[in-house]
Amino acid sequence: MNKQVDARGMNCPLPVIHTKKALESIDGGVVTTIVDNEVARExxxxxxxxxxxKTEVKEGRGEYHINIYKDHSIDAVEMIDLQCDDGKKQDLVIVITSDVFGEGERELGKVLMKGYIYALTEVQPYPKALIFINSGVNLPVDGSDVIDHLRTLEANGVEVLSCGACLDYYKLKEKLVVGGVSNMYTIVEKMNNAQNTIKL
Structure with a gap:
């Protein structure tokens, strides 16, 4: 089976996300991803x-056609370390450790968190990454009130990562709908390499 992913004009990391989903949707065949810049190609x-x-890259007219040949089953892959630099993001990583904002009344905390995530979509430059750990992993999963806001951020190049161990603990891995699954090593690396880190 052959599939084509037209990722021209998409911000990082969307070309990778759509390619990964296309590969996971077929048992075997070729996925051809079309991109229009070297960073996305890489x-x-x-x-x-x-x-x-196996991959094959064809270049022409400022575009790259990347043929990926799937001849064996693949396991769910954790989000790779991407090189994203589109000038719209600051070197800021936000670590969200809870599905509520602040301490006190839980319902108020949920309202505040929804407002905070929405505000992130309205203020530029965008953060480089959002990392969800502990009960924060309740936010990027199916049924969350902030899914649309997180999708907006991801579409604008913000890397969205969730702690795999936390998703397993809360039995939410199958419900993750935005971003990728990460591990503590990658989370520490992202935090250490960022110029600024905010923890909520």
């Missing part, structure tokens, strides 16, 4: 390499 190729899949 990131998509890096994804294929992390899955041990």
């Amino acid at each position: 990131n998509v190729s890096k994804l294929a390499n992390s899955l041990s899949l």
Whole structure:
């Protein structure tokens, strides 16, 4: 089976996300991802390499057609370390450790968190990444009140990562609908390499 992903004009990390979903949706065949910049080409190729899949890149008219040949089953892959630099993000990582904002009444905290996530979509430059740990992983999953806001941030190049161990603990991994699954090593690396980190 062959699939095509037209990722021209998409901000990082969307070309990788859509390519990953296309690969997961077929048992075997070729996924062709079309991108229009070298950074996206490198990131998509890096994804294929992390899955041990053969790639072929054809260049023409300022575009890259990346053919990825899937000939074996693949496990769910954790989000790879992408090189995203589109000038719209500051070097800020926000770590969200709860599904409510602040202490006190839980219902108020949920309202405040929804307002905070929405405000992030309205203020530029965007953060480089959002990392969800502990009960914060309740936010990027199906049924959350902030899914649309998180999708807006992701569409504008903000990397969205959730702690895999936390998703497992709360039995939410199958319900994750925005962003990728990460591990503590990657989370520590993201936090250490950022110029600024905010923890909520």
